[in-house]
Amino acid sequence: MLFPLPLLVIATRNSHKTQEIREMIGARYQVRDATDFPDLPAVDETGTTFLENATLKAIAISREVPGIVLSDDSGLEVDALHGAPGVWSSSFGGEEGNHAKNNARLLADMAGRTDRAARFRCTMVLAKEGEVIAHFSGTVEGRILDEPYGAGGFGYDPLFAPAGHDHSFAELGAEVKNSMSHRGRALAQVTQWLEENG
Ligand code: IMP
Numbered sequence: 001m002l003f004p005l006p007l008l009v010i011a012t013r014n015s016h017k018t019q020e021i022r023e024m025i026g027a028r029y030q031v032r033d034a035t036d037f038p039d040l041p042a043v044d045e046t047g048t049t050f051l052e053n054a055t056l057k058a059i060a061i062s063r064e065v066p067g068i069v070l071s072d073d074s075g076l077e078v079d080a081l082h083g084a085p086g087v088w089s090s091s092f093g094g095e096e097g098n099h100a101k102n103n104a105r106l107l108a109d110m111a112g113r114t115d116r117a118a119r120f121r122c123t124m125v126l127a128k129e130g131e132v133i134a135h136f137s138g139t140v141e142g143r144i145l146d147e148p149y150g151a152g153g154f155g156y157d158p159l160f161a162p163a164g165h166d167h168s169f170a171e172l173g174a175e176v177k178n179s180m181s182h183r184g185r186a187l188a189q190v191t192q193w194l195e196e197n198g
Pocket residue numbers: 014045072073074075076087089090097102120153154155156157181183
């Protein structure tokens with residue numbers, strides 16, 4: 001007899017995040033997201049850290065849906081820009097979620113800079129019935145390229161080459177990205193925690 005997979009609701013409407021999470025754990029969990037629950041409230045991301053914003057999303061959504069909720073707050077930190085765009089990664093170009101504008105602003109701000117060091121960070125929070133259960137973080141170091149490369153991934157992926165690679169995340173493809181990404185590293189801790197704690 002087959003048992004249903006445990007339900008995990010991702011507190012996001014970003015289909016790219018859900019897709020990556022599903023690619024990584026979809027064989028072990030029934031992954032849903034906020035788009036599967038049309039009446040959910042929009043959550044204002046008023047925090048100034050990834051942990052604050054991930055916590056706001058996890059608490060708000062877990063009050064409304066059954067079972068365990070997982071939130072993901074993530075972004076890019078660039079050393080030459082003193083850590084920007086950071087928690088404002090999704091609206092860096094002036095329009096929330098407009099990746100083309102975000103990338104154009106990043107390239108403009110990086111013009112002529114020789115220090116290209118950067119990293120993606122992801123903080124994930126698990127919550128149930130409005131209470132935080134646990135939180136985890138993942139990071140991937142790399143550098144900002146001079147122009148966009150590749151068509152895979154999303155967001156800043158065409159401009160980011162992970163350390164040890166000459167190609168962008170958008171060129172490397174989902175399997176390679178997921179094996180080393182900030183999101184993959186945070187999610188590995190989440191699934192280990194869920195397996196150990198039921
Ligand atoms: P959030 O939805 O507030 O967590 O903002 C996430 C933003 O960070 C996205 O809109 C992207 O701009 C950026 N970002 C986060 N993770 C990734 C990634 O894996 N690749 C490229 N950009 C990312």
